[in-house]
Amino acid sequence: MEIILNGKTVDVAEGLSIADLVAQKKLNPQVVIVEYNYQLANKDSWPDIKLRSGDRLEILHLVGGG
Amino acid sequence: MSDPLVIGGRELTSRLFLGTGKFASNRLIPGAVQASGAQVVTVALRRVDPDFPEENIVNFVPEGCILMPNTSGARNAREAVRIARLGRAAGCGNWVKIEIITDNRYLLPDNFETIKATEELAAEGFVVLPYVSPDLMVARKLAEAGAAAVMPLGAPIGSNRGLKMKEMIRILIEEISLPVIVDAGIGRPSQAAEAMEMGAAAVLVNTAIATAGDPVAMARAFALAVEAGRTAFLSGPGEVQQYARASSPLTGFLRDE
Numbered sequence: 001m002e003i004i005l006n007g008k009t010v011d012v013a014e015g016l017s018i019a020d021l022v023a024q025k026k027l028n029p030q031v032v033i034v035e036y037n038y039q040l041a042n043k044d045s046w047p048d049i050k051l052r053s054g055d056r057l058e059i060l061h062l063v064g065g066g
Numbered sequence: 067m068s069d070p071l072v073i074g075g076r077e078l079t080s081r082l083f084l085g086t087g088k089f090a091s092n093r094l095i096p097g098a099v100q101a102s103g104a105q106v107v108t109v110a111l112r113r114v115d116p117d118f119p120e121e122n123i124v125n126f127v128p129e130g131c132i133l134m135p136n137t138s139g140a141r142n143a144r145e146a147v148r149i150a151r152l153g154r155a156a157g158c159g160n161w162v163k164i165e166i167i168t169d170n171r172y173l174l175p176d177n178f179e180t181i182k183a184t185e186e187l188a189a190e191g192f193v194v195l196p197y198v199s200p201d202l203m204v205a206r207k208l209a210e211a212g213a214a215a216v217m218p219l220g221a222p223i224g225s226n227r228g229l230k231m232k233e234m235i236r237i238l239i240e241e242i243s244l245p246v247i248v249d250a251g252i253g254r255p256s257q258a259a260e261a262m263e264m265g266a267a268a269v270l271v272n273t274a275i276a277t278a279g280d281p282v283a284m285a286r287a288f289a290l291a292v293e294a295g296r297t298a299f300l301s302g303p304g305e306v307q308q309y310a311r312a313s314s315p316l317t318g319f320l321r322d323e
Contacts, residue, residue, distance in 0.1 A: 006113040025116040031124075032114055033156045038148075040155050058113065062123050062156050064092065065110025065136050066085030066223065066250075066272030 001053040019046035032061050071267055074193030074214045080105045082292045085272025086123060094281050095126040102285035107131045108163055110138050111153050136163040143182035150187050164196040173223040177204045181211055188212025197249050200234035205242045217249035224273040226253025229260055239265040255291030262295025
């Protein structure tokens with residue numbers, strides 16, 4: 001199924017959770033923050049949120065800036 | 067002499083805020099923060115690129131600093147509020163620099179949207195430091211909206227052009243009771259000293275330090291300049307005069323007649 005991840009359409013497996021996706025992408029869960037369909041998703045909720053077709057996910061982190 | 071700058075209930079002894087963008091390597095950041103003495107350090111929030119994972123910027127900021135995410139990338143108040151909330155969730159605490167820009171050439175901020183975002187975020191308990199074009203009416207509205215400080219630009223971001231907006235900034239310092247922190251455009255320590263001499267509460271510097279040949283040495287130069295400028299302001303600079311006034315006594319000259 002397709003979801004929008006950071007503005008791009010990507011294919012992910014059915015039933016994948018946010019926690020699964022973060023692990024699959026080898027991202028450090030202590031560092032990234034996730035917005036799920038425009039709502040902040042707390043880390044505690046990541047294993048419970050199963051992605052559905054058409055979901056919009058933003059995975060963000062802090063970078064240098066002025 | 068104790069002369070703390072109090073913002074959001076925090077007492078700051080350093081009046082130099084440091085941005086972390088544009089450093090050739092993140093490894094330069096800890097030394098630059100230390101040399102600058104900065105206690106407030108800005109960061110930005112961006113999408114992760116899983117194919118090119120970046121280092122965690124937070125690891126390069128010495129412990130104890132206030133991490134202040136900016137809302138760069140926001141084009142209106144709604145986006146700025148969204149970014150501010152995400153920044154807080156990323157562990158940055160409740161300080162935020164509002165930066166709302168749609169002008170790509172000069173990167174000038176949208177004061178109107180900035181006031182709206184300030185109002186909303188201050189009501190949510192954020193310590194809001196808005197980046198604005200210096201304008202007295204805007205600054206007053208920001209104060210009413212609950213801003214913790216006002217951050218007028220000295221010159222366009224990253225331009226190193228100095229205090230091009232000097233007169234308008236001077237009016238803000240004179241007329242509003244919030245701390246006025248000159249942000250953007252300061253390219254040389256002398257310009258930072260100039261801002262502090264006229265009574266700015268602090269300055270925020272990024273490009274001038276990050277892109278210097280030796281960023282750590284430049285950070286120290288800025289720290290010295292900010293301290294010099296602040297001390298000069300507190301010392302009460304003398305009046306500017308049109309004509310010369312002799313410094314030596316005008317009596318007792320050794321002359322033939």
